[in-house]
Amino acid sequence: MDFSVAASAFTEHLEKVRRLSNATVRAYRSDLRDLGVAVGDAQLHEVDLETLRGWLWRATQRGDARSTLARRAAAARSFFSWAQEQELIDVDPSLRLIAPRRGRTLPTVASQEAMKGLLDAQRAAAESADPIAMRDHGMLELLYGSGIRVSELCGLDVDDVDLDRATARVLGKGSKERVVPFGAPARLALGAYLTRSRPALLARSSTTTSGLFLSTRGARIGSRAVYTLVAEVLSPFVGAETVGPHALRHTAATHLLDGGADLRAVQEILGHASLGTTQIYTHVSAERLTATYRLAHPRA
Structure with a gap:
């Protein structure tokens, strides 16, 4: 063949x-x-x-x-x-194919203080009642508050969010559905967005959409717009020029583990198929703990 x-x-x-x-x-x-x-x-x-x-x-x-x-x-x-x-070949020529091992690089993670400063600034901007500022505040609170992927955020419909229970139903990799929780700040930001911002954005389009987050033209928002937003607001807080929405996912996972969350619970929240994928965040937490010890302990 x-x-x-x-x-x-x-x-x-x-x-x-x-x-x-x-x-x-x-x-x-x-x-x-x-x-x-x-x-x-x-x-x-x-x-x-x-x-x-x-x-x-x-x-x-x-x-x-x-x-x-x-x-x-x-x-x-x-x-x-x-x-x-499929019996297209008799012998698999790749059985002895060896490639270099992937170099392990720890993900970019913002500190809790940095996230508080970032989100406080976004909340202050949203108080101006500007529809875009309110939308951006809601997206950032949800990304950090739930740890979902940018593709999952963009794929959310209005009906996927339950403000009473503070949960969102997302469609992850391999079309696997899961329900993720989010906190009170995200619930407040989303409630304000749905009530005052989304209708204004939707009015800018001649068609309707069930998408939760909308673009400046009233259509479902795309991942590129979210990347641009996160890069603009998060880069100054982490000291990196190239940073995207995944950094908020990394940050959410690390802060959960820092707070004592069970590794398997974090795996469920993130939607990882393998626990090994989630374990990278234990290394991040360990490095942060070591750095804190060396700075603070007199005998470090």
Whole structure:
């Protein structure tokens, strides 16, 4: 079978059968497209281990990050494992394919004092009754208060939020639904937004939408607008130039653990499929504790 035909069938399988997220499918498609260039006119069964090693070596030579190499090796292994299961090939050439280990980098996290300062400033701006300021305040309180992903925030409908119970029903990765709690500040900000801001924004559009958060033109807000907002307001507080909504998710998780939350409870709130993914935040908390000790203890 032609390599490109098999790769297309595989990504369709990921999308329709395994129901992976659009971002994950795009990453697999991109990696396999790059591999297809290295394979050239060879048929699927003609691809061997040396071809795959040469592909990764060339990626190394052009300066691809270790995380990119690891992801591409994983994509190749998943693809050829699937191809063997489908009896498209007899031997899986990727079984002995080894890529550099991903370097562990701890996520960017804002301090509790920084988050208080940021959100206090946003609340003060929202008191002007400006619809955009009220919307931004509601989004930031909800992102930090619940730890949801930016895609989950943008996908929320009005009916997904229960202000009485202070919960939101979100659709996460793999179309998995979960209910997440949020605190009183987020409930107040959302209540004000829904009552006074959202109707004003909706009036700017000729069509209606069920989306919770709306753009300046009255349509469902997109992730790029949220990224722009978070980068603008959060960067000064964390001392990083490139920071996005995920930093608020990291911050929420770390502050939960700092406050004594159970690791498995944090896993449920964040919607992580694996506890190992959540454990990265225990390292963040440990580093913060160590830094505090070294600054404060006379015998540190």
